[in-house]
Amino acid sequence: VTKIFCLADDVSNKYFPEDFMFGTATAAYQIEGAWNEDGKGENIWDNYTHGHPELVTDNSNGDVACDSYHKYKEDVELLKDLGVQHYRFSIAWSRILPTGDADVINEAGVAYYRNLITLLRENNIQPMITMYHWDLPQALQDQGGWLDEFIVDKFEEYARVLFRLFGDQVTYWFTFNEPKQTCLLGYEYGSNAPGIKEPGIASYQCSHNVLKSHARAWHIYDDEFRSTQNGKVSIVIDSNWFEPNSDSEEDQTAAETKRQFVFGWYANAIFHGDYPEIMKTRIAKRSELEGFNQSRLPEFTEDEIAYIKGTHDYIGVNFYTSSLIKAIDEPDIDTPTYDKDCGISEFTSPDWPDSGTSWLKITPFGIRKQLNWVSKTYNNPDIVITENGVSDIDSSNLDDEIRINYYRDYLSNLRDAIDDGVKVFGYTTWSLMDDFEWMTGYTQKFGLYSVDFSSPNRTRTPKSSAAYYKKGDKYTLFSR
Numbered sequence: 001v002t003k004i005f006c007l008a009d010d011v012s013n014k015y016f017p018e019d020f021m022f023g024t025a026t027a028a029y030q031i032e033g034a035w036n037e038d039g040k041g042e043n044i045w046d047n048y049t050h051g052h053p054e055l056v057t058d059n060s061n062g063d064v065a066c067d068s069y070h071k072y073k074e075d076v077e078l079l080k081d082l083g084v085q086h087y088r089f090s091i092a093w094s095r096i097l098p099t100g101d102a103d104v105i106n107e108a109g110v111a112y113y114r115n116l117i118t119l120l121r122e123n124n125i126q127p128m129i130t131m132y133h134w135d136l137p138q139a140l141q142d143q144g145g146w147l148d149e150f151i152v153d154k155f156e157e158y159a160r161v162l163f164r165l166f167g168d169q170v171t172y173w174f175t176f177n178e179p180k181q182t183c184l185l186g187y188e189y190g191s192n193a194p195g196i197k198e199p200g201i202a203s204y205q206c207s208h209n210v211l212k213s214h215a216r217a218w219h220i221y222d223d224e225f226r227s228t229q230n231g232k233v234s235i236v237i238d239s240n241w242f243e244p245n246s247d248s249e250e251d252q253t254a255a256e257t258k259r260q261f262v263f264g265w266y267a268n269a270i271f272h273g274d275y276p277e278i279m280k281t282r283i284a285k286r287s288e289l290e291g292f293n294q295s296r297l298p299e300f301t302e303d304e305i306a307y308i309k310g311t312h313d314y315i316g317v318n319f320y321t322s323s324l325i326k327a328i329d330e331p332d333i334d335t336p337t338y339d340k341d342c343g344i345s346e347f348t349s350p351d352w353p354d355s356g357t358s359w360l361k362i363t364p365f366g367i368r369k370q371l372n373w374v375s376k377t378y379n380n381p382d383i384v385i386t387e388n389g390v391s392d393i394d395s396s397n398l399d400d401e402i403r404i405n406y407y408r409d410y411l412s413n414l415r416d417a418i419d420d421g422v423k424v425f426g427y428t429t430w431s432l433m434d435d436f437e438w439m440t441g442y443t444q445k446f447g448l449y450s451v452d453f454s455s456p457n458r459t460r461t462p463k464s465s466a467a468y469y470k471k472g473d474k475y476t477l478f479s480r
């Protein structure tokens with residue numbers, strides 16, 4: 001057993017299993033830049049940030065970002081220096097298929113990812129690939145995007161191209177990163193690209209097509225590639241821990257309802273083939289009250305349920321924070337429709353420390369509870385934490401104690417979850433380096449490495465947390 005973990009105040013010394021995977025993550029639009037180079041097609045984030053710069057906190061975009069398209073070799077050096085076992089990154093659909101269509105493959109894009117994957121493997125770093133981290137080719141959005149069922153065939157074609165091109169070198173695949181954010185922020189609240197606001201309908205339609213696309217990709221792998229490539233395919237679902245505000249039965253039920261609306265929306269489908277009962281019942285009831293003649297939540301057919309059920313070889317969980325959930329009689333009138341459908345009240349405790357991001361309170365206990373809940377609810381699957389991290393806003397602060405404490409305390413709780421019997425086999429920090437953080441632009445810093453966005457060279461400098469994640473320091477978190 002490698003001694004990995006010993007909290008300063010914990011005399012018992014905790015160990016991670018020797019084969020436990022430590023890694024770090026990024027996503028294409030957030031780091032690559034080169035938005036229109038070497039044949040890459042436009043995607044919805046290019047289009048959205050160019051058309052509406054005012055919607056991003058610092059009016060920025062991912063045109064150059066960390067310039068990882070040109071600096072991937074340096075990125076791999078950083079990963080080597082961290083000593084990580086895996087690197088989770090995403091492939092930009094429109095860099096491989098500029099119009100989203102599999103008839104035209106952009107060879108320069110293929111070469112970029114092939115070089116990256118090869119270099120990672122030469123250095124014993126497992127690539128963990130997200131196929132879709134929010135950057136839909138604009139040409140596909142123009143034909144309806146995730147709201148139109150044609151996208152399922154398009155995603156199938158894209159998935160087949162990726163498995164064919166890279167599958168011999170990749171064990172860990174994820175179809176989608178955080179489908180809830182794709183659908184809710186992109187098509188219901190309209191805060192993320194493509195900025196569509198169709199409350200109560202579009203996010204459900206989007207999710208319906210995302211789940212069908214996910215299942216299609218999993219089956220393609222199973223039917224055509226698994227016997228020769230022997231990899232694993234799943235999805236990344238985002239989760240807060242939703243803690244009941246009191247011991248009352250009402251609050252316990254409300255918290256479970258919220259978990260089902262957030263995590264169960266996707267997990268129940270891929271584990272059991274369909275949406276959670278509570279979602280089906282609540283949305284049908286509210287739709288009826290609103291005068292719809294059918295539920296705003298689309299239905300899967302029996303065949304679709306059978307097809308979607310079981311489309312997971314493991315499960316990716318993004319985890320950052322927690323909130324408190326209280327039962328309410330009736331949501332406020334101005335509550336967004338999806339939240340009305342869920343019908344609970346959500347808030348945070350003033351006792352929980354802040355980070356640089358308003359939605360992210362520091363709640364280490366939550367990761368243990370969430371892991372236990374996922375394990376219990378979905379029959380103890382293999383789990384990897386695919387993102388976990390904390391932001392601050394001061395780019396000059398390389399001595400990032402906030403991040404060291406965060407990782408120490410979350411990892412300690414994750415380690416406890418292993419003792420609880422949860423089959424979590426890996427942990428991935430968000431993020432390798434400071435990057436373009438969607439609507440907050442470059443103002444939120446999540447990286448183990450700081451990036452100088454004012455230098456054309458996009459110089460990377462390790463923060464204290466990088467040294468800490470590498471092998472432990474005065475806090476003796478872990479050493480390899």
Ligand code: BGP
Nearest residue numbers: 027177178181357430437438444
């Ligand atoms: C997750 C995304 C990441 C990353 C992170 C930080 O939801 O998968 O891409 O951005 O959150 O969140 P944000 O940028 O919204 O602060």
